[in-house]
Amino acid sequence: MSTNLQTPKIKVRGLKKAFGNKVVLDGLDIDVMPGESVVIIGGSGTGKSVLLKCILGIIHPDAGSIEIDGEEVTRMSSRERERVMRKFGMLFQGGALFDSLRVWENVSFGLVQAQGMDRVQAKDIAIRKLAAVGLGPEVGELLPAELSGGMQKRVALARAIATEPDIILFDEPTTGLDPIMSDVINDLIVDCVKQLGATTLSITHDLASARKIAHRIAMIYNGKIIWSGPVSKIDYTGNAYVDQFIHGRAEGPIKVEVGAISDPLPGSRR
Amino acid sequence: MNFVAAIGRLLISFFQAVGRIAMFTGLALFHSLRPPFYPRLILRQMIDIGYYSLPVVGLTAIFTGMVLALQSYSGFARFSAESAVATVVVISITRELGPVLAALMVAGRIGASMAAEIGTMRVTEQIDALTTLSTNPYKYLVMPRLLAGLAMMPVLVLVADIIGVFGGYIIGVNKLGFNPAAYLKSTFEYLEFKDVFSGLVKASVFGFIITLMGCYHGYHSQRGAQGVGTATINAVVSALILILVFNYMITELFFAR
Numbered sequence A: 001m002s003t004n005l006q007t008p009k010i011k012v013r014g015l016k017k018a019f020g021n022k023v024v025l026d027g028l029d030i031d032v033m034p035g036e037s038v039v040i041i042g043g044s045g046t047g048k049s050v051l052l053k054c055i056l057g058i059i060h061p062d063a064g065s066i067e068i069d070g071e072e073v074t075r076m077s078s079r080e081r082e083r084v085m086r087k088f089g090m091l092f093q094g095g096a097l098f099d100s101l102r103v104w105e106n107v108s109f110g111l112v113q114a115q116g117m118d119r120v121q122a123k124d125i126a127i128r129k130l131a132a133v134g135l136g137p138e139v140g141e142l143l144p145a146e147l148s149g150g151m152q153k154r155v156a157l158a159r160a161i162a163t164e165p166d167i168i169l170f171d172e173p174t175t176g177l178d179p180i181m182s183d184v185i186n187d188l189i190v191d192c193v194k195q196l197g198a199t200t201l202s203i204t205h206d207l208a209s210a211r212k213i214a215h216r217i218a219m220i221y222n223g224k225i226i227w228s229g230p231v232s233k234i235d236y237t238g239n240a241y242v243d244q245f246i247h248g249r250a251e252g253p254i255k256v257e258v259g260a261i262s263d264p265l266p267g268s269r270r
Numbered sequence B: 001m002n003f004v005a006a007i008g009r010l011l012i013s014f015f016q017a018v019g020r021i022a023m024f025t026g027l028a029l030f031h032s033l034r035p036p037f038y039p040r041l042i043l044r045q046m047i048d049i050g051y052y053s054l055p056v057v058g059l060t061a062i063f064t065g066m067v068l069a070l071q072s073y074s075g076f077a078r079f080s081a082e083s084a085v086a087t088v089v090v091i092s093i094t095r096e097l098g099p100v101l102a103a104l105m106v107a108g109r110i111g112a113s114m115a116a117e118i119g120t121m122r123v124t125e126q127i128d129a130l131t132t133l134s135t136n137p138y139k140y141l142v143m144p145r146l147l148a149g150l151a152m153m154p155v156l157v158l159v160a161d162i163i164g165v166f167g168g169y170i171i172g173v174n175k176l177g178f179n180p181a182a183y184l185k186s187t188f189e190y191l192e193f194k195d196v197f198s199g200l201v202k203a204s205v206f207g208f209i210i211t212l213m214g215c216y217h218g219y220h221s222q223r224g225a226q227g228v229g230t231a232t233i234n235a236v237v238s239a240l241i242l243i244l245v246f247n248y249m250i251t252e253l254f255f256a257r
C-alpha cells in the first residue's frame, strides 16, 4: 500500500512534552504514509490527544521534530503554519463545535471562511455531509446545544471532513455512539481514505473500530510508541502490553493505580 | 527582607502582566490590518455594545443628571450661585460622569460577557478548532470586539450626555423653578466643544479597554468552569481599574495647564 521510498505525510521524531513535571510524551516516533490509515491505541491519559494537538501546532512540544509532507513545522512562522493547516481536518475529542453558530454553519465553516465559498453553496454541501453522518437536513438549523452528545460528535465529524482535507485526525470518532452508528462512522472513515485518498490518524479505545479502519495500529505507553504493526498482527504481537490492552485485563504489565472503594477516606473518623 | 522580596515578586508579576497584555494588543492590531475582515461579526458586536447597553446606560445617565441638578442647586444656594446649575450639570456630564459611568456599566455588561464567551470557547477547544479551520482567532474573535468597543462607546456616551442633561433639565424646570428657556440657554452658553470632545475621546479609550480586557482574560482562561469564572472577574476588575487610571490621564492631557 505504501513504500518506504515515499515521503511520509506525517513524520514525528523524538517528540517530548511535559506539563510541569508531568512527562506526557517522552521521545515519541511515528510515521504515517500517504493514503494510510493509522490508529493509535493506549490507556486514558497517556497523551494521545496531546500528540494530535502537537501535530496541529495547538500545543508546542518541548523537543522533537514534526514533518508534514517533508516540511518541518515546529519552527514555522504562524503564517506558514496557516498554509500547512489547510491540509488538515480535525475531529476534537469533545467536539469543539462553535456554540453560537447553527449546525450547518459549523459544518460549512471551513468552506466559507478558508475557501471563500458562498453561503448558499456551502449550505448545500453541509447538508450532504450531515446526511453522510446520518443526520437529516432539519438538524442543520439547530444549535449545537440542542443536540445529543452522539449527534454533536457526528456533526463535528462532518465538519472535519467537509473541506475534504488531505490529512484527517480523528480523536475518538466513535466514543459515545451506539454500536450501529459506530459502524456507520467506521465506514465513513474508510470511505474518506478509499475515495478521497485522505491520510488519517485516528485515536480510539474501540478495538472493533480500530480493526475496521486501520491499516496499521500503534500503541502508546509511557510517552512512547511501544508497538506498531499491521492490523492483521494485532492478535499475535507477543507484546504483553498490547495483549493486556486489547483483551482489556486489569492484571498485567500495565499498572492502573486505584484505591479500594471501601477504604475509609483519609481523615474520616468512624 | 521577606517583605522586600514580596514587593519584588509583586512588581515582577505586574510587569509580566503588562508585557503579556501589550503583546496581545500588538498581535490583535497586527492581525486586524490584513484581510480577511469579518463585517458581519463587527456589526453583531456593535449592536451588542451600542444597542443592548442603551437601557442601562440611559437609566444611569438620567438619574445622574437629576441628582446633579438637585445637589448643585442646594450646594450653590449657600453662596447664591443657583444660576450656575445648568452649566455645572452639562459640564460634569459631558466631561466626566457621562463617559465614566457609562464605561463602568458597560464594563460590567460587555466585559464580563466577552470574557465568559471567549473563555468558554477556550476551555471547550473552540479556539483550537478555529485555527484548525484556517481561521485566525485574533481576526475572528478579538478584532471585531475591539473595533466595536472603540466605535460604539462614543455613540453610547453621546446619547448618555443628552439623556443626562435632559435629566438635569427635568429637575431644574419642574422642581427647582427654572424657566425652561433660560435653563436651556445657560446649558449651552458656556459649553465648549472641548468638553464634549474630551468625553468622547475618553469613551473611545474606555471602549477599547473594556473589550481588550474581556478578550485578553477570556483568551487566556484557565481550564474548567472555575477558570472561566476567574477570567470574568479579572476582566471586569482590571477594566474598572484601567478606566479610572486612564480617566485621570486623559483629563490631565486635555485640561491641565
Ligand SMILES: Nc1ncnc2c1ncn2[C@@H]1O[C@H](COP(=O)(O)OP(=O)(O)OP(=O)(O)O)[C@@H](O)[C@H]1O
Residues within 6 Å of the ligand: A019, A024, A043, A044, A045, A046, A047, A048, A049, A050, A051, A093
Ligand atoms: N493543557 C494541558 N495542561 C496540563 N496538562 C495537560 C494538558 N493537556 C493534557 N494534559 C495532561 O496530559 C496527559 C495526557 O492527556 P491527553 O488528553 O493526551 O490524554 P489521552 O491519551 O487523550 O486520554 P483519553 O483517552 O482519556 O482522552 C493527561 O494527564 C493530562 O492531564
Ligand SMILES: [Mg+2]
Residues within 6 Å of the ligand: A048, A049, A050, A093, A171
Ligand atoms: Mg484524549
